[in-house]
Amino acid sequence: MTTATRAMPTRSDLVQVSQHLWEIPCSFRDDMRAPARLYADEVLLDDALGDRSMEQLVNTATLPGVTKYAIAMPDIHQGYGFPIGGVVATRLPGGIISPGGVGYDINCGVRLLASEASVQEVSPFLAELASLLYRNCPSGVGVRGEIKLQDAELDKVLVEGARWTEEHGYARIEDLRHTEEFGTMRGADPDYVSHKARERGRGQIGTLGAGNHFIEVDCIAEIFDETAAKCLGLFSDQAVVQIHCGSRGFGHQVCEDYVARFQTTVHDYGIELPDRELVCAPFESEEGQQYFHAMACAANFAFANRQVLAHRIRQSFEQALAGKVPGFDLHQVYDIAHNMAKIEEHEVSGTHMRLCVHRKGATRAFGPGSPGLPEDLRDIGQPVLIPGSMGTESYVLIGTHGSMQQTFGSTCHGAGRVWSRTRARKTVRGQQLRQELESRGIAVRTRSMPGLAEEAPQAYKDVSRVVDVVARAGIGKRVARLEPIAVIKG
Amino acid sequence: MRGIAIQHFQEIEHAADWAFRAHGCDLAQLFANAARGMFELQVGAGSAETNVARGVAVSGVDRETLLVNWLNELLYLQETQHEAYSRFEILEISDTHLQARVHGRPYRPEGKLIKAVTFHDLMVRQSEDGWEATIVVDV
Numbered sequence: 123m124t125t126a127t128r129a130m131p132t133r134s135d136l137v138q139v140s141q142h143l144w145e146i147p148c149s150f151r152d153d154m155r156a157p158a159r160l161y162a163d164e165v166l167l168d169d170a171l172g173d174r175s176m177e178q179l180v181n182t183a184t185l186p187g188v189t190k191y192a193i194a195m196p197d198i199h200q201g202y203g204f205p206i207g208g209v210v211a212t213r214l215p216g217g218i219i220s221p222g223g224v225g226y227d228i229n230c231g232v233r234l235l236a237s238e239a240s241v242q243e244v245s246p247f248l249a250e251l252a253s254l255l256y257r258n259c260p261s262g263v264g265v266r267g268e269i270k271l272q273d274a275e276l277d278k279v280l281v282e283g284a285r286w287t288e289e290h291g292y293a294r295i296e297d298l299r300h301t302e303e304f305g306t307m308r309g310a311d312p313d314y315v316s317h318k319a320r321e322r323g324r325g326q327i328g329t330l331g332a333g334n335h336f337i338e339v340d341c342i343a344e345i346f347d348e349t350a351a352k353c354l355g356l357f358s359d360q361a362v363v364q365i366h367c368g369s370r371g372f373g374h375q376v377c378e379d380y381v382a383r384f385q386t387t388v389h390d391y392g393i394e395l396p397d398r399e400l401v402c403a404p405f406e407s408e409e410g411q412q413y414f415h416a417m418a419c420a421a422n423f424a425f426a427n428r429q430v431l432a433h434r435i436r437q438s439f440e441q442a443l444a445g446k447v448p449g450f451d452l453h454q455v456y457d458i459a460h461n462m463a464k465i466e467e468h469e470v471s472g473t474h475m476r477l478c479v480h481r482k483g484a485t486r487a488f489g490p491g492s493p494g495l496p497e498d499l500r501d502i503g504q505p506v507l508i509p510g511s512m513g514t515e516s517y518v519l520i521g522t523h524g525s526m527q528q529t530f531g532s533t534c535h536g537a538g539r540v541w542s543r544t545r546a547r548k549t550v551r552g553q554q555l556r557q558e559l560e561s562r563g564i565a566v567r568t569r570s571m572p573g574l575a576e577e578a579p580q581a582y583k584d585v586s587r588v589v590d591v592v593a594r595a596g597i598g599k600r601v602a603r604l605e606p607i608a609v610i611k612g
Numbered sequence: 613m614r615g616i617a618i619q620h621f622q623e624i625e626h627a628a629d630w631a632f633r634a635h636g637c638d639l640a641q642l643f644a645n646a647a648r649g650m651f652e653l654q655v656g657a658g659s660a661e662t663n664v665a666r667g668v669a670v671s672g673v674d675r676e677t678l679l680v681n682w683l684n685e686l687l688y689l690q691e692t693q694h695e696a697y698s699r700f701e702i703l704e705i706s707d708t709h710l711q712a713r714v715h716g717r718p719y720r721p722e723g724k725l726i727k728a729v730t731f732h733d734l735m736v737r738q739s740e741d742g743w744e745a746t747i748v749v750d751v
Contacts, residue, residue, distance in 0.1 A: 202748050203731070222730075225750070226728045226730075318688055321688075321692050322688065322691055332721070332725060333727070333751055371691050371692075374727045374728045377728065378684050378728050381730075381731060382672075397732060397733075398731035399732035401731070542626055543626075543630060544623060544626075
C-alpha cells in the first residue's frame with residue numbers, strides 16, 4: 123500500500139459515452155478493475171478536472187469487487203480517499219466494504235418538512251421563527267442537546283433509529299414511512315461500537331453540528347412535475363424546511379475506529395490500495411461485518427438525530443406561528459442519506475446481483491416501483507433532496523428508471539465545492555455575506571462568521587447546472603425548486 | 613517540551629477540507645507541532661494560559677498511524693471534555709507508541725472544528741532539515 127502520487131487524468135484520457143457521460147477506460151491505469159464514469163457537462167467536467175477528484179475516482183475503481191463502473195456525479199469534488207459525489211458498488215460475495223467509502227459523517231443526509239402555509243403568510247413572523255429555530259436546535263461541533271442517554275437507552279437508539287424517537291414522542295408514524303430505510307437501518311449491533319463513540323454521541327441527539335450543516339426555511343419557487351408534487355404535498359409559494367446533518371461525533375468516531383483498524387486488516391487480506399484512506403475488508407469477513415454493524419448503528423443515530431431536530435422545528439413553528447398562521451404544522455416529505463453503504467439488489471448485465479453500494483456524497487434515487495419505497499410513493503419513485511449552497515436554490519427530484527439502469531439507483535447530492543475553505547475564508551467576509559443575504563430577504567442565524575464565509579455560494583458549483591445534468595442524463599427528474607428565506611447555520 | 617521550530621506548521625490548499633504540513637527537528641517535536649497546528653487551525657493561536665492538563669497514551673502500527681491516532685485522540689478529548697489544548701509535552705515516543713501530557717483550557721466551540729484526521733495523502737518523513745508530516749483533515 124503506497125500513497126505515491128499517480129498520474130492525474132486529463133481531458134485526453136476521457137472518452138465521451140453520451141452527451142453528459144464521460145469514461146476513463148481501464149487502460150488508463152494497470153490497477154483499475156473497472157472503468158470510471160463521470161456525469162458532467164463541459165463546465166462541470168472542467169471543474170472535476172480542476173482538482174484531484176478524478177484521480178480519486180480512478181483509485182476507487184481499483185477496489186476488489188467493483189462492479190460495472192466507479193461512478194461520479196456532476197457535483198463531484200476532491201475529498202479524502204473517495205471523492206465526494208462517488209458511487210461504488212461491489213459484488214457480493216467477495217467484494218469489499220470500505221469505511222472511507224462512507225465517510226466520517228455516516229448517514230449525513232437531508233430531510234424536507236412542508237407546512238400547509240404560504241411564504242406570504244409566514245414572512246411577517248420570519249425573524250422570530252429564525253431565532254426560535256436557532257435557539258431550539260443546538261449547533262456547533264461538540265455541542266450537546268437536551269437528551270442525555272445512558273448506555274442501555276443509547277443502545278436502543280443505535281438499533282432502532284427513528285423508531286426510538288417515535289416511541290418517545292419525537293416522531294409521528296408517517297415520518298418513519300417517509301424516511302429512507304423507514305428510519306431504521308437493519309444490521310445494527312452496538313457490540314461493535316467503541317466506548318469512545320458512545321461518549322461522543324451520548325449527548326448529541328437533536329443537535330445540528332457545524333461545517334456545512336444547516337436548517338433552512340424555503341419557499342417552493344417552481345413546480346416542474348405537478349403530479350409528483352401533489353403526491354408529495356408540495357405546492358407553489360409553500361413554506362418548507364430542510365435539515366442537513368448527520369451522525370455527529372458518534373459517526374466520526376465509528377469511521378475513525380474502523381479506518382484505523384483496517385490499516386492492518388487490509389494487509390491480512392492481501393489487498394493493494396493506492397491510498398490508505400481507502401482501506402477496506404471483504405464484506406463477508408469478520409472485520410467487514412463488524413464495520414457494517416457499527417456503521418448501521420451510526421446510520422440509526424443520524425436518523426434519530428434528524429428526527430429529534432424535526433420535532434424541535436415543529437415546536438419552533440408552533441411557538442412562532444400558532445394562532446397567527448393556520449397551516450403552520452409540518453408534514454415530512456422525505457428523509458434521505460447521502461453518506462452510506464447499503465446492501466441492495468440491482469440488475470447488472472441482465473442478472474440480478476447483490477451488491478454493497480457505497481454512496482459518498484451521492485443520494486439513493488430509486489425509480490418508480492422499486493422495493494423499499496412506501497406505498498404512497500411507489501408510483502412516482504423515491505424523493506431526492508438536493509440542497510444548494512447557502513443562499514441559493516435547492517431541488518426536490520425523484521428517482522427514475524434511468525437511475526436504476528445506469529447508477530445503481532443513485533444521483534447527485536448537492537452543489538459540490540469548487541473553492542477551498544481557505545480561499546473562501548480569504549475572499550469572503552462573513553459579515554458582508556450575511557448583509558448580502560439579509561438584503562435579499564434571507565434571515566441568517568449563525569455562531570461563526572468565518573464558518574459562514576467558508577460556505578459562501580461562490581465556493582460552490584451552480585446547483586441548477588448539477589441538477590440539469592442529472593435530469594438530462596435521466597438519473598433524476600425535477601419536481602420542485604426551492605428558494606431560501608431563512609438560514610440557520612451550524 | 614523541546615525547542616519549537618520557527619515555523620511549526622503551514623496550511624495547504626485543499627478543495628474541500630483542510631490540509632497542513634507540520635515540521636520538527638525530531639519526531640517528538642513533529643508530533644507536538646502537528647497537534648499545535650491542528651488546534652491553531654481550529655481555534656486560532658492558543659493563549660499561553662493553560663489551566664487543565666491531561667495524560668495521553670496512544671499506539672499505532674507505524675509512524676503514520678501513530679500520528680493519526682495521536683491527533684484523533686486529542687480531537688476526542690476536545691469534543692468530550694470541551695477543552696482546547698495549546699502545549700504538548702511528548703514524554704516518550706517511538707514509531708509505534710507515544711506518551712504525552714497536554715495542557716489547555718476549557719473551550720466552547722464557536723466556529724468550524726475538525727471532525728477527524730484522515731490517512732489520505734498522509735506522509736511522515738525525515739528530510740535534511742528535520743522531520744515533516746502532511747496531514748489532511750475532514751471538516
